[in-house]
Amino acid sequence: MKTLQINTTQNVNINFTLASEVQRAGAFLIDNILKFAYLFFIYSVFTEATIEGWADDTWSAVALNALITLPVTFYSLYTEILMNGQTVGKKALSIKVVNIDGFKPSITDYIIRWFLRIVDFNLFFILVVYAYALGWDSYVGLILLLFLVGKCVGIVSVAISKKNQRIGDMSANTVVIYLKDTAKFSQTIMEEITDNYVPKYPNVIKLSDNDARIIKDTFTVASRTKDYKTLIKLRKKIEEVANIKAEEKSDIEFIDKVLKDYNYYTQNM
Template sequence: MIQEKLDTGYLVETPEAIELSARLAGPVPRVLAYAMDFAIRTIVLLVIGLAFAFLGNTGLAVILLISFFIEWLYPVVFEVLRNGQTPGKKALGLAVVNDDLTPVTWSTSLVRNLLRAADFLPVGYAFGLVCMISNSRFQRLGDLAAGSLVIYRQAADKRAADLPDVPSQTPPLILDLEDQVAFTGFAQRHKQLSESRKEELATILQPLTQKSGGAAVRYVQGVGAWLLGRRQ
């Protein structure tokens, strides 16, 4: 029981029977990342406030409008368009993902960030902090509602670096477990195989992929990367 509480590893099995893993981020790095993002937002708002302060009521309306978008859309835009990372999270090596470890979506990010209003209660994100330390995945209320997690990006990047630098490819048809293992193994062993051997193995699947030579190698590697969780 104690080991389970101390272990920040997270495993999920995809529909393709492939296990993906990540390391969950606890309250301390998440609080530090939020503090950095809060400081950035504050500085931006101060600059905007000085720029529009001389426009009277019109300037005040512009400031209030911009402040609303910065407060609520700043994290959403960064999380969706910057691999789950706001500047603060990037500085701490963190990222937001869906709880199946796929990239965070617009709807997921909107829900988790809009519910920051509830996490803030009664003051200073006290409810969100209590919620985080009360569950093994360190999820605040917004994460629980949206189905999201905050993980350490470096571990995911390290695993991705071990895969070939090719675009991921959706499998051409439903693969059984043996075929999935063959595709993923081909992708993971790309540094151990010679180019001629890669082409020889990949061309065997030409009736399925309609590709041969280097194109077949890249395609099969791309399917393997997709099965291993790279969906971008």
């Protein structure tokens, strides 16, 4: 498997194992099975005749159909936002989306990835629909070929790119990683806290395990070498990502408190 080494601005090297094209294709397949299962169930309950009966005219029927398919249309967007970079398929295959710098992607990043699925997986889709609408039955082979090629663009992009990225990933500055060392990964962010420990910053739960590991690795190096400029940058980044304001007298005390709070809340949730 390919790996991605991130060299942070604090000169801390972090290695991620990139999800392979097979893993991503597997997650894609699982997600699409769920989508088709949803559509099969919905249209088994609500037949075309039922929908037309509810709608006053053709346009109303079209609008109602569009409303019914919204959960499928926006599936990857809302699942990745709500499940911290994972869809059901990605979770099943132990892969997730992260920012190229190792941090949790922003909502804008997720939107860009979702929007560019039009190119990665639905290229030529409009042409296919248009061809069927015109009744080009004699060109069914060409129409099917266009459909399949359009669906394969994302997989081919993942296979040939250096960082296993599809076009949506390249535009959103994200990668998909394989969470192969979950136990070991968690151990790297563990902090010793007492039974009577009192947390201070509940917003630290906005951080992901990736964020916490980067913070701890950077903090360890910077505090040991007395790199105060790096500590200032790290404190500002934490305040920005977690939406909190440091109240401690020093950056070292604040970052140490954040790491302990993160461990407290993640262990007691």
